[in-house]
Amino acid sequence: MATLDGHPAATDDLMQLALTSYAHFTSMRVENGTVRGLSLHMERLVRDCRIVWGTDLDTADVRERVRKALAGQDDPCVVRVTVYDPAVQMGRPADASQPHILVTVRPAGAMPPPPLRAMSVPYERDLAAVKHCGLFGALHARRTAQLAGYDDALFIDRDGHVSEGGTWNVGFIDGNGTVVWPQGPVLPGVTMALLQQHADGLEHRTASTVTLDQARGMAAAFATNTSIGVRPLAVIDETPLPTDHPVLRQLREAYLAIPGERL
Structure with missing residues (x-):
């Protein structure tokens, strides 16, 4: 179920989000009512709300909406908080300045997930510092990689430098x-x-x-986000990479040992 400001979201409420994608969000893995890095997720929502909507966001209200959406939910899940104004219009986005809080919940995948096979795809996200809902380019790159037999896309900028993945940051060892x-x-x-x-x-x-050549020549590589934690990259293009490097294990263990913050 999707809730908007704590109430079931109606189709009309979601229409402008579907038509414009003008919104920002964060996704959080929830386990036993806690979230690793909850404070950082709230800081992201506040920062992006100022950039996207030019207004402040009440994080106490956000947390209350999330708690309400999770009522009766015991299993690990991923909560997405999307901040958008149902009144936003394609022709006059400047008139929208009263964002609302949309909360959606989905089951969380197993941790750790299997290694990832990545294909390099030229792509640069708009306004990369904001976690926004303009996902067409990223999903098109992911689809391109999957049609070629890979799991996801590793983005390469116009200068041939590695930046990030489809919905994840990339790190190397x-x-x-x-x-x-x-x-x-x-x-x-x-x-x-x-x-x-x-x-x-x-x-x-x-x-x-x-560079892409440097990435392929690293001792190991991995993807990170809230849903997957630390996920090794098994392949970049046709170049295999080790998925059992001891530093990968240290990173994974360090992440899992981080205590969650209570919602």
């Missing part, structure tokens, strides 16, 4: 065991931030550029 994060116009992922904060004993660095 170099020959020294250092965790490498590509710099550039990418979504500042919550799981990525948590790993940088909590993966004690591991060295992290941000690379100004990671």
Whole structure:
């Protein structure tokens, strides 16, 4: 069920979201009423609300809406909070400035998921720093990769540099065991931030550029988001990568050890 401001969402309420996709969101994996990085998810919603709608967002209200949507839900699930204004119009988006809170819930997949086979696809997201609902390009890239026999797309920018994945950040492990994060116009992922904060004993660095050849030559690679945690990349294009690197195991264990924050 989808709820809008705590009430079942009607078809008319969702019409403009479907027609314009002008909205932003965050997705959170909920286990036992807690979320890893809940504060970071709330910070993202507040930050993006100012960018997209030019107004502040009451995070206490957001959390209350999420708790209400989760009533009676015991199994791990993924909650998506979408912030949009049902009054937004294609011709006058500037007139919309009163966003509402849409909450949807779906079952969570098993952790950890199997390794991912990625295909490089040229694509750059609009307004990459915002987790927005303009997903056509990303889904088209994902479809292109899947039709070629892969699981998902790894985005390559116009200069041939790796940026991020279809709905995930990408990280690499170099020959020294250092965790490498590509710099550039990418979504500042919550799981990525948590790993940088909590993966004690591991060295992290941000690379100004990671070329496709460099990515294929790394000791290992992985995808991160709230739904999958740390997911090894088994293949980039036709190049196989190890999925049992000890640093991958350290990252996965560090992530799973992060305590959840109570909703």
